[in-house]
Amino acid sequence: MTTDPLAANPVQAPRTSHTIRLHPDDDVVIARDQMVAGTPIADEGVTVIGLVPPGHKIATRAIANGEAVRRYGQIIGFASQDIRAGQHVHTHNLAMGDFTRDYAFSAEARVVRPAAQPATFDGIKRADGGVATRNYIGILTSVNCSATVARAIADHFRRDIHPQALAAYPNVDGVVALTHGVGCAVDPQGEGLAVLQRTLGGYACHPNFASVLVIGLGCETNQISALLATQGLAHSDRLQTFTIQDTGGTTKTIAHGIELIKAMLPKANAVERQPxxxxxxxxxxxxxxxxxxxxxxxxxxxxxxxxxxxxxxxxxxxxxxxxxxxxxxxxxxxxxxxxxxxxxxxxxxxxxxxxxxxxxxxxxxxxxxxxxxxxxxxxxxxxxxxxxxxxxxxxxxxxxxxxxxxxxxxxxxxxxxxxxxxxxxxxxxxxxxxxxxxxxxxxxxxxxxxxxxxxxxxxxxxxxxxxxxxxxxxxxxxxxxxxxxxxxxxxxxxxxxxxxxxxxxxxxxxxxxxxxxxxxxx
Incomplete structure (x- = not known):
């Protein structure tokens, strides 16, 4: 099999070959199966030395210590010792090394020919113009401290635990709690918090969520109000937020979250797929x-x-x-x-x-x-x-x-x-x-x-x-x-x-x- 590393257009090799060659300039071929010492590789004119597992590399020529080794027609490393033709090439004799890459910016950019008749799929259109492939209700947390209550709320609607919880809502794929381990003890102006808020913001407005709850503890660095402000989000019937401290503790927070989701379910279910x-x-x-x-x-x-x-x-x-x-x-x-x-x-x-x-x-x-x-x-x-x-x-x-x-x-x-x-x-x-x-x-x-x-x-x-x-x-x-x-x-x-x-x-x-x-x- 030969392939152009820039285009992924391979030419099939016969299955009778023990190995796969990816590029004419390569110094190695890939074993299709387990290879044992003495196995001839007729296509390459070499004989296997030692044991070579499937998917591993075999040298097709003698390679001197320090010499570049190529696969896909590109450098994959440098010989860390002399390598004989037919020998297994792996961590024991191949290592990283510095080499110059020619970036040739945009030299191979080309016009893409659009499909004559564009394909379609059956998606769910959202009011904001987004298109969903799934229809979930999501529960996000501003901080690790609210992860337990978020999971408890989602568990109430698990079909494998409570089959009747979503029985009346067949168009809802489920209620999922997406929790994480951070949100506090970070620089409020730092890169770490900005990345977390950007991530949560992307999920909060993802078209695959019909609606979203965001639950916090209340005293964390990642304040929900700041999260909404930095991400351009606002409260709506689709996006509800609250904290454990303001709601009155764990038990009340779980109960409150369950009731909010029950109220969201009818609208979330009122969708149909269309081309x-x-x-x-x-x-x-x-x-x-x-x-x-x-x-x-x-x-x-x-x-x-x-x-x-x-x-x-x-x-x-x-x-x-x-x-x-x-x-x-x-x-x-x-x-x-x-x-x-x-x-x-x-x-x-x-x-x-x-x-x-x-x-x-x-x-x-x-x-x-x-x-x-x-x-x-x-x-x-x-x-x-x-x-x-x-x-x-x-x-x-x-x-x-x-x-x-x-x-x-x-x-x-x-x-x-x-x-x-x-x-x-x-x-x-x-x-x-x-x-x-x-x-x-x-x-x-x-x-x-x-x-x-x-x-x-x-x-x-x-x-x-x-x-x-x-x-x-x-x-x-x-x-x-x-x-x-x-x-x-x-x-x-x-x-x-x-x-x-x-x-x-x-x-x-x-x-x-x-x-x-x-x-x-x-």
Whole structure:
């Protein structure tokens, strides 16, 4: 299989090959299956030395200590010792290193041809012009101190505990409490509180919430009045707020919250889905528990679906800044304007300084699971990760949880940790999440549905209970990336129209609300 790292247009290799070659200039190939010493790789003219797990790399030539090693036609690291042809290439002989990236701002930006007949999905129109893919009532907290009462209120309406609580309201997807661990002991003028308020504000006005309660303790730094003011929000029949201290304690607060939600339910239920253009679809792109196949199968499949989404006027949010590190030059080349490309580089520089301040390294990623799956350096992970963004222009760069206003492929600066990253995307307006995994992440993201893509068939067979689409068929040659990308785009539309994802069926979503915690806690 050969792929252009800028375009994700692979050419299938026969399944009879033991390995996958991604680019003519690569120094490594990827093992399809477990490889043992003495196995000949006829396509490459080498013989395997030692044991190589599936998804891991095999050197196709002798590589000297200190020499750059390429995958996807791009540098993924430098040999930390001499490597023989046929040898396993991984953490024991491949390491990070500095190299110059040619950002070539906007050099490869191109006109995107719109779809002749734009796609539609069955969405829920809101009075403010927003379009929902789900119809929840949300409970947000200003501070960790009000988390317990928020959960108690939501639990009163859980269908698995109290089946009759929402029996008369079939159009309401549920009542969810999204709690967090901060909101006090922070600088009231600092970046940390501003990011938290921006995140809560994005959720409070998210179209997937028919109505929202915001509950506080009363004495916290993150005062509800300031939260509403900074986010341009106001009390209405859709947005109600109160505090434990003003209401008279825990018992009265829970009872008050239950009554308020009961009053909200009839209006929340009075909705019906109707066909709307696909340009109302805003998809957050995530990868977690990645493996050596992520950049070959599921991520390019998602990229192909994103290209279709953008052609149909929709929006895709690529994120996880530490996981594009070392591959950002492939995005700056596609930036719609040089200014947009420079915004992305500025976020990379912020992360370098941020890590330096905290004595950390940008190469603390990949995780242990990523490495077990065949990924060695963050450079390698990044090159596979950006494939989720497809091949269209980079239309804008946003900071964490900022409202996404531009259509097309955009970038939001977030950490690589999936719950924090997706929380920022949903705060920015994502009404659907697409999540690729090679190791088997279990994840959901209320109030937006999350679609899970398996990178390999072994994972699909082992954990299909959590997966919505098997992209392993790309590896065995029974499907192409273009075919699966088209199927995934249809699955996006179906899910946006109300089809429940596996994570929704399992009840994931409340615990995965994790705003990015920045700044000192005093």
């Amino acid at each position: 709307v253009p696909a340009h109302h679809l805003v998809v957050g792109l995530q990868c977690g528990g990645s493996d050596g196949y992520s950049g070959i199968s599921a991520n390019p499949v998602l990229g192909a679906a994103v290209d279709l989404l953008v052609r149909n006027g929709g929006t895709a949010i690529l994120s996880e800044t530490p996981e594009i590190y070392g591959a950002e030059h492939l995005l700056t080349r596609r930036a719609q304007t040089p200014e947009i490309g420079r915004k992305l580089v500025a976020r990379i520089r912020w992360w370098e300084a941020y890590c330096e301040r905290h004595g950390a390294s940008m190469d603390n990623n990949p995780s242990a699971g990523n490495k077990a799956g065949g990924l060695t350096t963050v450079l390698e992970k990044s090159l596979g990760g950006i494939a989720k963004g497809g091949s269209t222009n980079l239309a804008e760069v946003y900071e964490y949880a900022q409202p996404v206003r531009v259509r097309g492929l955009v970038f939001m600066d977030t950490p690589g940790y999936d719950p924090i990253s997706a929380t920022g995307q949903v705060a920015g307006g994502a009404n659907l999440i697409c999540f690729t995994t090679g190791r088997g992440s279990a994840y959901g993201c209320a109030p937006s549905p999350s679609v899970k893509l398996a990178t390999n068939t072994a994972l699909w067979q082992r954990q299909s209970d959590d997966m919505d689409l098997n992209c392993g068929t790309v590896l065995d040659g029974s499907a192409t990336i273009a075919e699966l990308g088209a199927a995934l785009f249809e699955l996006m539309l179906d899910t946006a129209s109300g089809k429940r994802s596996r994570s929704e069926l399992h009840g994931y979503g409340q615990n995965e609300f994790v705003p990015w915690q920045l700044g000192a806690i005093t």
